[in-house]
Amino acid sequence: MAPDKNRGNNPPFKFLEDIINPTMKRRTSKNRVPSEHMVTLHQRLYQALNLGIKSRDNEGWKWKCTDIEIQRLTVRSISAFVGCISSDMLQHPLVKDSVADMVMAMVGVTKSQNATVLGLAAEMTITFVVVLGNSIPFHQLSKLVGSFSCLLSFHQPSVASSCANALNHILTKLAPRRLKSHNEVWEILKESNAVDCIVCSLQDYIDGRKSYENFQEMASLLKTILWRWPPSRYPVWSNVKLMEGFGAICKKPDSSVEVVVLQLYSSIALCGSGVKKLLQNGETLVPMILNCMDSSKPQSVRVEAFKLTQSLVRLEQGWSAIAKTCSESIVRAIIDAIGGWGLSTGKVATDQVPLLSEACKLALITRWEGEHHSYFWKRGVDKVLLNLLVDNFYKNRSSQSCSSLEELIAAARKGLDANYLGVLRPFIWANLGWLVTHCPEDFTPDTHGNNCLDVLLTCGCLTLMDSLHKGRRSSLDALVISELQPASKAVLQMIHSPCKYIASKARYILSELSTPNVEVYLDYVLSTSIEVGNVRNKDQTVVDLIIFSCLSALPKYHSTIIQKDGIMFLSTFIKWCLINNASITHRKQSAFNCSRCCMPDMEDWEGEDTLLFFSLWGLAELMQGQHARLGRNHGELISNQAVSGVDFGGSDVPTLIGKLQEISGGTSTSPGLRWCATYILSYFGFYGFPSRFGKRIVKAHHTKELADVHLKLSSGECLRVHGVIVMVRCPSLIPSRVSPSNEKLSAESSMGQEIEQQGRNFRREVRLSARVDHTTLMELLRFVYLGFVQVDDDLVRQLKMLSRGCGFRSLSQLLSKKRPKWGTKVPCLEFTPALGPSGHYFSDIILQAKADEVELNCTYCSLSSSHIHVHKIILWLSCDYFKALFQSGMQESHSQTIEVPVTWGALSKLISWFYSDDLPQPSSGCIWYNMDVDSQLLEVHPYVELCWLAEFWLLNDLREDTLKVVISCLRSSRNLSLKIIQIAADLSQWEIVEVAANCLAPSFPHLRNSGDLESINEELVDMVRVAYVRLSQTGDCDYSD
Incomplete structure (x- = not known):
């Protein structure tokens, strides 16, 4: 008023x-x-x-x-x-x-x-x-934030904690609000040094200067701030003493303190760098977490312990770090939490659902391969999941067992119809899908009269068939789809499980459950659900595509779908997806996800573009029966533009192959999409993953320059290859036990029998088995250099045997037309292992950085200056400058050491790019934003040098990659621009100079009046002035954003 x-x-x-x-x-x-x-x-x-x-x-x-x-x-x-x-x-x-x-x-x-x-x-x-x-109103809340944040350091602890409690309540009322409002509140908290005050107060509690009576209020406020504002996390997780104190406090027998400390850890784990810091102290942290997961602890403590562990193992690196010492203990805690509820009452109380939910989420560590899978099966995970799915199944059935499929179906149907614990079902299906995906081939469930796994498989197939009928009758709501999609996906994973028992059982059950209505449904999917331009509910279409893929895998429907022009419909839909970028991007982002920092987004194996993924998966199913039509000579197939009797939706074969190769070689594409495209390409005679790096390296396969190994066939033919490339990609071709001090060396190998050192150029000769012929070896070597090869059918059998003997698992799998296992990583083409001890034997040159303060203790030589032992062939392939130098015949071409005119920081990054086509990135996120300007300059300066060197040596791809890094850093730190602009100008890197000038433009009046511009020359000052005038006239947004 x-x-x-x-x-x-x-x-x-x-x-x-x-x-x-x-x-x-x-x-x-x-x-x-x-x-x-x-x-x-x-x-x-x-x-x-x-x-x-x-x-x-x-x-x-x-x-x-x-x-x-x-x-x-x-x-x-x-x-x-x-x-x-x-x-x-x-x-x-x-x-x-x-x-x-x-x-x-x-x-x-x-x-x-x-x-x-x-x-x-x-x-x-x-x-x-x-x-x-x-x-x-927000502006009124912000006034309260400013007032109470100033009272956090009040001299009386009880008052300070009361104000902390009030501020905590105020901050929780900010969501959901505009991002701008959150930023304004953070500026208020930063101005009042709220985080520092809280940290000092908590340190007093830890050190005993204050009683623990009010610890919880301060810790809860810090948790809220850490949860919402990423910039607040660095001062906390980088405080070693404070972090150690949290661990000590959590040992106190006070559940409320345990809860708030676990929540603090979870908030810190929202930062990727914070996760690394926590895992560095894993020897004390993980046992504490396991203790908090114990069934003797209050449920609130156990819930927070499971939440924290989820954050720590969100990425595979985190799980790998923890799994080394305690994977079995974590599995035991998960099973105890999921299965413990039914031991007494046989019913789940409402207050137990949060614990079950968090334990099921943590159980998704099953998405990664490892020994923990055996622990899950050992502890009866199938029985535990079944009891959750169908209301304590075996407790209610006592000693009864389902001996026939009809009994299995009846039991599963009764349990599913009860719709028990529906909130947990998506997690149950997801866990089951990953468990069957990573089952070994010879796995057989230990039933002991309780065929839990069979009932689970039946439940999955029943749910899929129910969704088949529901999806055709009406549009499904989001709640129904949230269960049907993971359930259908789990059935698809069952069908393609590497475990013979599971795959055959799932296919059999699904075949028996199918009805005449299935053909009607197939017509609906082909003519309506994936009708181009008529996809109204993408999530429902995904479910239809998954079911379609499952049915395509059954022999009784495979030929029917082919007759219904399934390949044509899917190919047309795939083409539409690619043109319209029809990915599903409307997934809800919770505040939990939105506040993460310093870590990549966790993406499913299939990626966000699920429409395209499951379309490709379905097409791959249908391609299995078309091998005979595609012919044996794939060169003729491509030149003929079409395949007799196979319609690819109006696309000619070269166009289809080109699109698939784009997907297969896309570095920003999900692993699942790349594998699907690669698998389909194998039916056209293409094997492997094309890449920019492979196109660079394969040039060596076409030349004899710098070849230092002879592969001698039993026929007497000799192929010259490059030892370092073959050693990294196919070590079995080159025996590992060699000694450069002997004139004649021998070692055992699966392929090579003897190595000889010849002359001053260290020529080595490897004699190959009589089973290796010239043509097959040439195709294998092309794959070694390129990571991708085209092979006609008459060579597939021999190449498959040779690739298996050489350890090329992915190539052997593709040649055998075996589907990729769900979650399989895409093999990476890189040669960085050659920079280690195994590659030193083939090293023939040293690159030395210009003089700087960095000194290295080299394992291989006595040089104390910054240098690295490398391989001429890699330099020759990566850089035309080195290629011309080595071919020139000048004195420098025979030198054992070449000085590169950049510092060690730039040289090390250059070598990484030469050997992997990947440029190391500077510090980012919390670490970057909490650096002082001088530290940021040390990080960025090598990249500016690389920009200059890449331009000088005509390395356009490297310069483009490096320029992106420098520009990104400048735009995230305006003060850095003042340091960089003169350095870039001295190196004639005018693109960087222009970006730096634009970043400085908004601050030009202040910089001029403060004298900060005196450190740069007049020409650069004029550039900043012009940028400022332009900014003033256009009224554009801040360049530094």
């Missing part, structure tokens, strides 16, 4: 009655008339406010009262009025118009130094934000 500006210096609330009465008379459909009691409390509120608001300046009325009694009266009046507000009165003008005045008083009262008043104010503020909630 704003004061009347025409009332001069009169108190602002003198004529309150004139305002209240008309307000009370207004009735709307949304607002009730306030009660007499509420009106009375409102009048008393403003009488109290009138005593404290006595000053007015240009910004309006201000609270100016230091009288403690008036402050206490005001606090009590606000508390009484707010306490009588019901939810249906929140939008009434009597309440809405009073919020600003109450906040004004609260802000004024918090300036008091009286502990009693501050304690009352903090307690009242909690009531205020709880009752009014989201009806409080």
Whole structure:
């Protein structure tokens, strides 16, 4: 209620009655008339406010009262009025118009130094934000944030903790709000040094300078801040003493303290760098977490322990670090949590669901291969999952067992119809899918009369068939799809499980469950669900595609789908997906996901483009029966433009192959999509994954330059190859036990029988087995160099045998037309192992950086300067400068050491790019933003050098990659631009200079007046000035954003 500006210096609330009465008379459909009691409390509120608001300046009325009694009266009046507000009165003008005045008083009262008043104010503020909630305008909340954040360092711990509790309640009311509002609040917290105050206070508790009585309030506030604002995390996880203290506190027998410390750890684990820091202390942290997971602990503690572990193992690297020592213990804790509920009552209480949910989520460590899978099966994971899926299945059935398929179906149907614990079903299906995916080939379930796995397989197939009928009848809602999609996907994983028992059982059950309606459904999918341009519900279409793929894998429907032009429909739909980029991007992002930092997004193996993925998977199923039609000579197939009897949706064969190769070689494409495209390409005679790097390396296969190994066939033919390339890609061709000191060396190998060292060029000769012929070896070597090869059918059998003997598992699998296992990683073409001990034997040159302060202790030589032992062939392939140098015949071409005109930091990154086509990235995220400018300069300077060198040596791809890094760093740190602009100008890197000038432009007046521009020359100052003028004229956004 704003004061009347025409009332001069009169108190602002003198004529309150004139305002209240008309307000009370207004009735709307949304607002009730306030009660007499509420009106009375409102009048008393403003009488109290009138005593404290006595000053007015240009910004309006201000609270100016230091009288403690008036402050206490005001606090009590606000508390009484707010306490009588019901939810249906929140939008009434009597309440809405009073919020600003109450906040004004609260802000004024918090300036008091009286502990009693501050304690009352903090307690009242909690009531205020709880009752009014989201009806409080943001600008009023921000005032409260500023007031209470300044009280976190109050000299009395009890008051500081009360204010921390109040601030915590205020901050929780910010969501969901605009991102800009969150940023404004963070600036307020940063200005008041809120995080530093909390950390100091917590350190006092840890060191014993304060009692633990108020620890929880401070820790809870820190957790909230860490959860919402990524910039707050670095000062916490980088504080070694504080982190050690948290671990010590968690050992205290106080469950409330354990909960808040576990929540603190989880908030820190939202930062990728924080996760690494926590795992560095894994020897003490992980046992503490396992202790908190124990069934003897309160449920609230166990829930938080499971949540924390999920954050630590969110990426495979985290799980690998933990699994080395305690994978079995974690599996035991998961099974105890998931299976323990049914031991006594046989029913799940409502308050047990959060524990079951978090344990099921953590069980998704099954998505990674490892020994932990055997522990899950050993502890009866199939029985545990089944009891969750169909209401304590075996406890209710006692000793009964399903001996026939009909009994299996009846039992599964009865359990599924109960719709028991539906909230857990997506996690149950996801876990089952990964468990069957990573089952070994010879796995056989240990039934002991309780065929749990068979019932689970049946439940999955039943759910899939139900979704088949539901999807055709009507549009499915999001809740139904959220279960059907993981269930259908789990069935697809069952069908393609490497375990023969599971795959055959799932196919058999699904075949028996299918009905005549299936053919009607297939018509529906082909003609309606994947009709080009008519995809209305993408999630439902994904379910249809998964079911379609499952049915395509069954012999009884495979030929039917082919006859119905399934290949044509799918090919057309795939073409549409590629053109329209029809990925599903509407997945809900929770605040938990949105606040992560310093780590990549966790993406499913199939990626977000599930429409394209499952379309390709379905096409791959149908291609299996078309091998004979595609012919044996794939060169003729491509040149003929078409395949007799196979319609690829209007695409000619070369176009289809080109699109598939783009997917297969796309570095930003999901692993699942790349594998699907590669698998389909194998039916056209293409094997492996094309890459930019492979195209660079394969040039060596076409030349004899710098070849230092002879592969001698039994026929006497000899092929010259490059030892370092063959050693890294196919070590079995080159025996490992060699000694350069002997003239003649021999070693055992699966392929090579003897090595000879010949002459000063260290020529080596490897004699191959009589089973290896020239043509097959040439194709294998092409794959060694390129990572990709085209082979006609008449060579497939021999190449498959040779690739298996050489350890090329992925090539052997593709040649055998075996489907990729769900979750399989894409093999990487790189030669960085050659920089280690195994590659040193083939090293024939040293690259030395220009003089700097870095000194290296080399294992291989006595040079103390910064240098690295490398291989001429890699340099020759990667850089035309080196190629010309080695072919020139000049003195430098025979030198054993070449100096590169950059520092060691730049040289090491250059070598990494030469050997992997991958440029190492600078520090990022929390670490980057918490560096001082000089530290950031040390990180970026090598990349500026590389930009110059790449331009000088005509390395266009490297320069493009490096330029992106430098520009990104400059735009994230304006102060860095002032340091870089002169360095870039000295190296004539004008693109970088221009970006730096644009970043400095908004600050030009300040930089000019402060004299900071004196460190750069006039030409650069003029560039910054011009950028500033341009910015002023256009009114564009800040260049540094």
